[in-house]
Amino acid sequence: MTAVPALLTVTGATRRFGGVHALRDVDLDVAPGETHAVIGPNGAGKSTLFKLIGGQLVATAGTIGYDGQRIDRLAPHRRARRGIAIAFQDSPVFGGMTVTENVMVGAHAVTRAGPVAAVLGLPRHRREEAEIRELAARALDRAGLTAWADRPADALPLGQQRALQVARALCGGPRLLLLDEPASGLRGPERSALAGLIEQLRGEGLSILLVEHDVAFVARLADRVTVLDLGRVIARGTFAEIRTDPAVITAYLGGPP
Amino acid sequence: MTERSERHDRVFWSSLFSSRQDGIRWWWIAGALIVSAVPLLLAPGQLTTFVLLGLSAMAVVGLSLLMGYAGQVSLGQASFTAIGAYTSGLLALHHTPPLLALLAAPIVAALAAAGVGVPILRLRGHQLAFATLALQLILLSVLGDADWAGGAVGLQGLPYLSIGGFELDADLDYAYLVLAGVLLVSLIAHRLVRSRVGRGLRALATGETAAEASGVPVGAYRLLVFAVSAAFAGLAGGIYSFFLGYLAPGSFPVLLSIEYVVMAVVGGLGSIGGALLGAALITVVVQLLTTLATQPGMPSYAPSVLSYAVYALLLIAVVLFVPKGIVPTLRRSS
Ligand SMILES: Nc1ncnc2c1ncn2[C@@H]1O[C@H](COP(=O)(O)OP(=O)(O)O)[C@@H](O)[C@H]1O
Numbered sequence: 001m002t003a004v005p006a007l008l009t010v011t012g013a014t015r016r017f018g019g020v021h022a023l024r025d026v027d028l029d030v031a032p033g034e035t036h037a038v039i040g041p042n043g044a045g046k047s048t049l050f051k052l053i054g055g056q057l058v059a060t061a062g063t064i065g066y067d068g069q070r071i072d073r074l075a076p077h078r079r080a081r082r083g084i085a086i087a088f089q090d091s092p093v094f095g096g097m098t099v100t101e102n103v104m105v106g107a108h109a110v111t112r113a114g115p116v117a118a119v120l121g122l123p124r125h126r127r128e129e130a131e132i133r134e135l136a137a138r139a140l141d142r143a144g145l146t147a148w149a150d151r152p153a154d155a156l157p158l159g160q161q162r163a164l165q166v167a168r169a170l171c172g173g174p175r176l177l178l179l180d181e182p183a184s185g186l187r188g189p190e191r192s193a194l195a196g197l198i199e200q201l202r203g204e205g206l207s208i209l210l211v212e213h214d215v216a217f218v219a220r221l222a223d224r225v226t227v228l229d230l231g232r233v234i235a236r237g238t239f240a241e242i243r244t245d246p247a248v249i250t251a252y253l254g255g256p257p
Numbered sequence: 258m259t260e261r262s263e264r265h266d267r268v269f270w271s272s273l274f275s276s277r278q279d280g281i282r283w284w285w286i287a288g289a290l291i292v293s294a295v296p297l298l299l300a301p302g303q304l305t306t307f308v309l310l311g312l313s314a315m316a317v318v319g320l321s322l323l324m325g326y327a328g329q330v331s332l333g334q335a336s337f338t339a340i341g342a343y344t345s346g347l348l349a350l351h352h353t354p355p356l357l358a359l360l361a362a363p364i365v366a367a368l369a370a371a372g373v374g375v376p377i378l379r380l381r382g383h384q385l386a387f388a389t390l391a392l393q394l395i396l397l398s399v400l401g402d403a404d405w406a407g408g409a410v411g412l413q414g415l416p417y418l419s420i421g422g423f424e425l426d427a428d429l430d431y432a433y434l435v436l437a438g439v440l441l442v443s444l445i446a447h448r449l450v451r452s453r454v455g456r457g458l459r460a461l462a463t464g465e466t467a468a469e470a471s472g473v474p475v476g477a478y479r480l481l482v483f484a485v486s487a488a489f490a491g492l493a494g495g496i497y498s499f500f501l502g503y504l505a506p507g508s509f510p511v512l513l514s515i516e517y518v519v520m521a522v523v524g525g526l527g528s529i530g531g532a533l534l535g536a537a538l539i540t541v542v543v544q545l546l547t548t549l550a551t552q553p554g555m556p557s558y559a560p561s562v563l564s565y566a567v568y569a570l571l572l573i574a575v576v577l578f579v580p581k582g583i584v585p586t587l588r589r590s591s
């Protein structure tokens with residue numbers, strides 16, 4: 001792993017909310033092409049970690065490096081422009097827009113046409129619109145949402161709303177994809193379709209950081225796993241290594257074995 | 258046109274208008290044709306009302322964008338009408354060609370909005386509403402005291418607007434100028450909303466975090482809508498100054514800002530048709546009330562008390578019965 005520099009490097013990440021330590025001194029890295037899972041009980045700090053990487057929260061201490069540069073002072077939309085995409089755990093879909101339009105928003109990071117080009121109807125704007133539609137159609141197809149494309153997004157069943165978050169994140173062709181519990185609320189077949197999609201993305205060389213509770217899901221997909229509990233890293237390694245780790249067993253069963 | 262670009266065009270247009278929206282587009286064209294015949298049928302006094310209605314509609318299209326897409330309320334939108342009007346008025350009185358003076362109005366209003374918008378747009382919800390209201394009060398008192406702006410008396414003796422040697426000296430000319438203005442701002446708003454930027458704006462109205470994480474520069478877009486809404490109001494103000502030929506701070510009271518908000522809310526936020534309908538409806542209602550309130554025997558404060566009362570009642574009625582505003586509600590049920 002040392003030969004290739006990591007795409008994402010989180011060093012000493014700490015975040016307090018008042019007296020609560022949501023994260024304490026967390027180190028984590030994601031190598032190019034790696035699928036890295038973050039697991040841990042509820043309240044372990046997984047979503048907080050994602051928000052520090054995406055820029056939705058500011059770290060109390062620690063640094064975040066991406067592609068060889070520090071990004072922890074960049075605004076979230078600038079991080080998106082560099083190729084970091086997030087499907088949040090608890091974010092609603094964009095209301096009053098169709099499924100396709102929702103996904104098209106995800107292409108914002110890789111497109112440029114401004115208001116003037118749009119108002120004047122310049123060819124540049126039209127070309128880019130067509131391009132965005134194509135990107136969105138492909139992302140919808142991959143997420144299995146093509147049949148829903150023209151529906152109002154807020155009328156989708158929960159499972160499809162989760163898939164929509166993934167499609168939106170994919171639409172901008174990210175280099176690093178952060179998925180916060182993408183399979184929660186999905187039923188069996190949808191779940192395995194999502195696992196298939198993630199596997200495919202990994203095959204294409206995308207770097208993925210994944211939070212997921214489903215053990216089978218993690219076992220199937222993750223190259224490496226980092227385990228958080230009460231804001232600290234309590235174990236890391238391959239799935240086979242961490243599943244037998246006493247600290248992990250304690251954290252999940254609650255109390256000493 | 259080659260076959261390929263024709264097909265591209267068709268794909269482009271069908272991407273703008275789904276089949277249901279096709280119907281809406283025809284409504285628009287039919288509506289525009291009917292409305293453009295209206296000035297010919299109006300009596301002189303009614304023409305003035307028509308022009309003022311159109312000017313309000315221009316400002317309200319912008320305000321509706323701001324409130325519907327950036328999720329911000331402005332209680333001082335008439336500040337930008339005033340800034341546009343004074344820009345045109347001052348430039349025209351200082352021998353700038355009237356058309357240039359008119360073009361400067363939206364630009365200066367937009368720049369003013371961008372200038373104050375940077376600190377103001379950090380504020381949220383009610384804070385922005387109060388900040389814009391304060392802005393208008395400050396502006397009015399500055400204009401009322403400024404010698405260069407004519408103080409409380411304002412500016413007088415503005416020339417008529419002339420476009421390419423044609424002097425607009427009749428109310429009917431201004432009626433058509435205003436119609437063109439309404440069409441222009443509606444088209445700009447429509448294209449903006451349907452574009453990549455518009456999608457970003459619509460997204461941030463309901464999901465700011467996810468929009469920003471998708472690469473939408475939330476702050477810049479908010480500022481953009483604020484500036485665009487100010488430009489529309491500023492253009493209306495510019496036309497107003499040439500139409501009346503004089504200006505005073507009293508022409509832009511806070512009541513005018515409130516009227517804009519009521520028009521936008523009644524018609525339906527974020528809907529261009531709603532903005533136009535709201536402006537028309539409120540203008541007609543206010544006109545009827547003013548006629549009533551200026552009957553002999555009515556106290557002098559009757560007109561303003563009545564309009565405040567009607568604004569309040571209309572707002573309450575809309576919030577209770579058609580919370581999305583008239584046009585979006587009609588559209589949903591059709
Ligand atoms: N915005 C917030 N304000 C206060 N406390 C928060 C906030 N977000 C998260 N927390 C707290 O931080 C801890 C970690 O939360 P979170 O990162 O959501 O955990 P996870 O995603 O692993 O379930 C929890 O104790 C939670 O209550």
Ligand SMILES: [Mg+2]
Binds near residue numbers: 046048089
């Ligand atoms: Mg979480």
